[in-house]
Amino acid sequence: MPSTVRRSSSVAVRLLLAAALAAAVTVALYVTGRHQTPDYTAELFGRSGAAAVRLKAWLATVVLGLAVVQLALALWMYGRLPGVHRVPRGVRTAHRLCGVLLFAVTVPVAVQCMRGYGVETTGPRVVAHAVAGCFFYGAFAAKVLLVRSRRLPGWVLPLAGGALVATVAVLWYTAALWYFNGYALP
Template identity: 55%
Template sequence: MTGHTGAQKRRPTRTVAVLLAALLPVAVTVGVYVFGRTHTPDYTKGLFGEHGVAVVDLKARLGSALMALAVVQLLLGLWMYRRLPGAGAAPHRVPPTHRLIGLIAFLLSLPIAYQCITAYGVDFTNSRVAVHSIAGCVLYGVFVAKVLVVRSRRLPGWALPAVGGALVTAIALLWYTAALWFFVGSAPGF
């Protein structure tokens, strides 16, 4: 008999899971940041055949769709975990719908992010652009964190709502500093 309890034997595995859940998202965020800072931007880069103001308009519309999907994801997540006031228990179709909408949102984000990072890179010319650039880098790190946290049963219960909230917050910041800014001419505070 070694005298170790079950909790003591599981601690290293939990520690590894926590480190992985923390380090891999940071590595993704730093990788996107480094790429965005070191490559040469191509300001003429288009998106789906659109260029100039038309590409900005297209990204604003796609970004708004992404923001709407993030709100739906937030509501579905709250419903699944019985945190949506007055909604009761979520039907069995809600979790797969949540996963499908998450996949659609992720795929929708890719062309927007690709155009942004290749056309503009990570830039700090003003506060709006700086917040947008950092939120764009953080978005994919937080996405990786959410996937890891969802797959792990060893992380604390607060981890999933924390990374889910961070993901919605990153998307909201991106929308606020780009799509809203484009549609109204400038976002309040920037």
């Protein structure tokens, strides 16, 4: 078998594995959330009710800011920032550390959401938020798997990273902006 055929089949297998992992994590979280009995008194760092919602809105805003920084660092790493030609050594490390921090901030929020609400389907905003929340962790798992592979086409990581940034934006819009706008989407 020629090496180009082996390489393309290896790439296809890696992409399928990443997609399967993303789907499995997303579905597992969705099913778990659908079977979760909501506990509307669930706390987040000692806050519950409206205080927990306010804290989650601010934490989600931090996550959105970190996602924008992640995007800028990725563009910088891959030479896609206009007018920037040199990439300092620390950019890759900063990108990784920012990603770890972004993920770490999402975990307590997601745990409180899952314990407090599960996956509810009471309206379009709630469904979009719940599905995006489940998908975020699936997409994150897939990106972690893909980032370790050096033999993937150049479009794969930008697509995975872009999906994560877009998902963070959807989560922020359907929760934090909804809260900041007086419990209504603009």
